[in-house]
Amino acid sequence: MKIAVVVNSLKIGGMERVAVNLASAYQNNGHEVDLIYLKNRRVELRPDNPAIPVSLIDVKKGVLQTGIGILWLILCRFSNLLMRKTYSLFFAYAEARIFAKKLAQMEKEAGKPFDLIIFRGHGTFEHVWPLQDSRFVFVCESVQAQEHYGFLSRWAFSHLYGKRNMVCISQGVLDNFQQMMQRYQFLPAKTALISNPIEFDRIESYPVGSRETLHSKPFILGLGRLNPVKNFPLLIQAYHRLIQQHEIAQDLVIVGDGKERERLEKMVDELQLRDRVFFKGAQNPPYAWFHHADLFVLSSMSEGLGMVIIEALACGTTVVATNCPGGVTDIMQGELGQYLAKMTPEALAEKMWFALNAKQNDAYNDCVARSLAQFDGKQIVNTFIDEFADIHSN
Known part of the structure; x- marks a missing residue:
C-alpha cells in the first residue's frame, strides 16, 4: 500500500512523535509511506529511516500566493472577531484547494495515488475539512472541548466529522467523541478505536x-x-x-x-x-x-x-x-x-x-x-489496514 501520514508540523510534541512513529511503522511493515506537514516551521522530528520522504505542503503560503488569498485571509480574520475560533474553519476553504492540488502533484510525480491518507489531530484536519475524499482518515488525538466553536459548534463539528472515517486513539477519546455525536447529531462514515504506535x-x-x-x-x-x-x-x-x-x-x-x-x-x-x-x-x-x-x-x-x-x-x-x-x-x-x-x-x-x-x-x-x-507498531498498522480495507480496495 501507499500511505500518506499528514500532521500540522514536525516540532517536538507527542502528536508529532506519533506521526513519525506511524510513518516508520508502515515503512517497517513493507508499505510505501510519505510524511507530510502543513506549517512551515523548523523540523525538529523526522523518521530515522531516510527512505521515508518528508514533504511540506505549505497551505497558508499557497493561499497567499494566489493574490486573492490575501483578501480571503483578511476576511477570515475579521470573521474571527465576530465568531470566535472560526478563522481556521473559513480559511480552510482556500487551504483545502491548495492541499488537493499539491497532493495531486505528488501522486503524479510518484506515478500512483495514495491508498490511505491519515491526518493526525484536530488542528491538522481543520486545514482540509472542505475536501471529501474516501481515502481520508481523521485521527482524534485528544479530548475535544464540547463548545469549542461557540454557537457554531453544531455546524462546525457536523462538517468536520460528519461522513468521515474517524479514528480515536483511546477509550476516553472515543467516549468523548460519541458524546459529541449525540449532542450535535452528526454521523461519521466509520469510527474505529486504534491506539498509537511506539518505536x-x-x-x-x-x-x-x-x-x-x-x-x-x-x-x-x-x-x-x-x-x-x-x-x-x-x-x-x-x-x-x-x-x-x-x-x-x-x-x-x-x-x-x-x-x-x-x-x-x-x-x-x-x-x-x-x-x-x-x-x-x-x-x-x-x-x-x-x-x-x-x-x-x-x-x-x-x-x-x-x-x-x-x-x-x-x-x-x-x-x-x-x-x-x-x-x-x-x-x-x-x-x-x-x-x-x-x-x-x-x-x-x-x-x-x-x-x-x-x-x-x-x-x-x-x-x-x-x-x-497494545502499542506495538505492526499490530497498529495491521489494524488500520483491516479497518479501512474498503477504502484501499476501491
Missing part, C-alpha cells in the same frame, strides 16, 4: 549514557509541553509538599518548553525551590531522561492517550499519573492502577512517595508488559 526497538537501542551527564543528583522527572493542559503547577505543588513531609534526595527535573515556562519559574521562586527544581528545556528524544529518572510523573488535566507514560514504562521507569480524562487508564491498568492519583497536590504527593518506596514484583512487571503490547 520499542528504538527505545531499547538508544544510548542512554550516565545519569550524571543529565543531572548531578537523582531526580523525579516531569516531561511535556509547558502549557496549561499539562498542569505543571500541580506537579510543582505536589513536589513542594513531598519535600516538606519527607526528606527525599531527588530533585525535580522538568523537560520541555512552552509559553508557561516563565510562570512556572516564578512559582518555583515563590516556593523557594530554586535549588531543587530545574528546567532543562525540550530534549529529543527523551529516552535517556526516562531511563535515569527515579520516577516519572504526569500531572495533566487530560491526555488523549499519554504517549510519555508508554515511553517511560518502556524505559523501565515507574510512573505516577493523574487519573485525568482521556486515555491514561487505557495504559495504567491492573497493578499500574495503584499509581493513579486524584488531581490535588496532596493526592499526587502521596502517590509519588508511595512510588518512590514501592518494590516492583513479577505481577507489576507482567502488567507493564501487557500494557505495552
Whole structure:
C-alpha cells in the first residue's frame, strides 16, 4: 500500500512523535509511506529511516500566493472577531484547494495515488475539512472541548466529522467523541478505536549514557509541553509538599518548553525551590531522561492517550499519573492502577512517595508488559489496514 501520514508540523510534541512513529511503522511493515506537514516551521522530528520522504505542503503560503488569498485571509480574520475560533474553519476553504492540488502533484510525480491518507489531530484536519475524499482518515488525538466553536459548534463539528472515517486513539477519546455525536447529531462514515504506535526497538537501542551527564543528583522527572493542559503547577505543588513531609534526595527535573515556562519559574521562586527544581528545556528524544529518572510523573488535566507514560514504562521507569480524562487508564491498568492519583497536590504527593518506596514484583512487571503490547507498531498498522480495507480496495 501507499500511505500518506499528514500532521500540522514536525516540532517536538507527542502528536508529532506519533506521526513519525506511524510513518516508520508502515515503512517497517513493507508499505510505501510519505510524511507530510502543513506549517512551515523548523523540523525538529523526522523518521530515522531516510527512505521515508518528508514533504511540506505549505497551505497558508499557497493561499497567499494566489493574490486573492490575501483578501480571503483578511476576511477570515475579521470573521474571527465576530465568531470566535472560526478563522481556521473559513480559511480552510482556500487551504483545502491548495492541499488537493499539491497532493495531486505528488501522486503524479510518484506515478500512483495514495491508498490511505491519515491526518493526525484536530488542528491538522481543520486545514482540509472542505475536501471529501474516501481515502481520508481523521485521527482524534485528544479530548475535544464540547463548545469549542461557540454557537457554531453544531455546524462546525457536523462538517468536520460528519461522513468521515474517524479514528480515536483511546477509550476516553472515543467516549468523548460519541458524546459529541449525540449532542450535535452528526454521523461519521466509520469510527474505529486504534491506539498509537511506539518505536520499542528504538527505545531499547538508544544510548542512554550516565545519569550524571543529565543531572548531578537523582531526580523525579516531569516531561511535556509547558502549557496549561499539562498542569505543571500541580506537579510543582505536589513536589513542594513531598519535600516538606519527607526528606527525599531527588530533585525535580522538568523537560520541555512552552509559553508557561516563565510562570512556572516564578512559582518555583515563590516556593523557594530554586535549588531543587530545574528546567532543562525540550530534549529529543527523551529516552535517556526516562531511563535515569527515579520516577516519572504526569500531572495533566487530560491526555488523549499519554504517549510519555508508554515511553517511560518502556524505559523501565515507574510512573505516577493523574487519573485525568482521556486515555491514561487505557495504559495504567491492573497493578499500574495503584499509581493513579486524584488531581490535588496532596493526592499526587502521596502517590509519588508511595512510588518512590514501592518494590516492583513479577505481577507489576507482567502488567507493564501487557500494557505495552497494545502499542506495538505492526499490530497498529495491521489494524488500520483491516479497518479501512474498503477504502484501499476501491
